[in-house]
Amino acid sequence: MDKSLNLVDVLIFDDVNLLDVAGPVQAFHAANRWNATPYSLRYVSLEGAPVTASCGLKLGADAKASLDSTASDLIIPGGRGIDSLLLNHVAKPLLAEWLNTRTSGRLISICSGALLLANAGVLNGKAATTHWSRERQALTLFPEVSWQLNALYLKNGNIFTSAGVTTGIDLALSIIRSDCGPTVALNVARELVVYLQRAGGQSQYSDLLENQFTASGTLQTLIEAIVESPNKIWSLETMAETVSLTPRTLSRRFNAELGSSPVRYVEKLRVKSASEAIAAGMAVPKATSRFGFGDFQQMQRAFKRNLGTTVGAFEKRFCQTALDQ
Incomplete structure (x- = not known):
């Protein structure tokens, strides 16, 4: 450089x-x-x-x-x-x-x-x-x-x-x-990350952000593919095929490197992306389809598991208008 x-x-x-x-x-x-x-x-x-x-x-x-x-x-x-x-x-x-x-x-x-x-x-x-x-x-x-x-x-x-x-x-x-x-990028991310406070004991999103910098090349490639196409059907078999691993090996790698199963990690990414979009003003039905939730009830359950709150309560608390865009 x-x-x-x-x-x-x-x-x-x-x-x-x-x-x-x-x-x-x-x-x-x-x-x-x-x-x-x-x-x-x-x-x-x-x-x-x-x-x-x-x-x-x-x-x-x-x-x-x-x-x-x-x-x-x-x-x-x-x-x-x-x-x-x-x-x-x-x-x-x-x-x-x-x-x-x-x-x-x-x-x-x-x-x-x-x-x-x-x-x-x-x-x-x-x-x-x-x-x-x-x-x-x-x-x-x-x-x-x-x-x-x-x-x-x-x-x-x-x-x-x-x-x-x-x-x-x-x-x-x-x-x-x-x-x-x-290393520099991760240091900056750690300093600047905005913690999204949930209603109750909502977990912080910094763990997902750090995963983007610390995952191995194989998992990084898969994570980028999921982020790029969150509405794709990301079954364990599909994810394993994407990075040419067996489902068993992929599950082992995810748990060892990221402390999560592949399917649960996809859900976390979808909830993160959908919640950010809703907070920015995107309509809930549009977020439901854009980020890969089969229907509203599936997204509702995912929000409760990951954020400890309902979609409606989250939208009411965090949604911003898009007037300044």
Whole structure:
């Protein structure tokens, strides 16, 4: 890895979603504690002027966004302000030419920031994701993009897209792991993980997060396949066939490395993904089918086993509106 600074510009604009900015930025900042090649981040706006996030917080810009920047990477967060930027005559050429003016640059979009990349034409013919609430807009305005809206985040060459809000941290962890190695990524994950408190004694989700970094290559491959297609029928036999192991060997490996049976682990992953989606505003029926539950009653039982609460009680307590996406 190059020992020089990783220079990163973060595009800010009026009505930006603050979490889309703060989550990834804090992850990269935290990585500097363990990383011999630190990230240096600065905030840029299209006019070089301060902006106001959708929550009302004022953000100062360090500089005007420009292709002349010495930064190699550009982070594009999402938010309500994206719709205005789709009509901005400065944003489109900035994003269209960013990679062409850098030998190893990266474009990193969070949430609806992917729509700006699509508008600039850099996602044409490429797989990309964005926040689920932007599905109709993405498919209608940018049919040239291969939208994969079930994905949390995607990498396509030097272009990264993510579903938004907390998945911006997931994407940042993936980049940190690639840049700095799994140990640094795990340290950052441990520092930043947000513990989801349940009604009663709900367990924390950090054990699943740590498994993504500590599982062996074989189990890591299987976990990634399950996360990518949670609505697939993941029987013990199907999982074993996916990684070319016998069901007995797979069960033994899961229990030894992750302390869980394969089928129970799939249920935990589904509950984690579904609960996060519901908390972000996804309708319960849509979450039921998208994350592989046969019906609502199956999801209800899984929530009670893993979270100690019902789906309805969870939704009432944790659901957020999607107004800022």
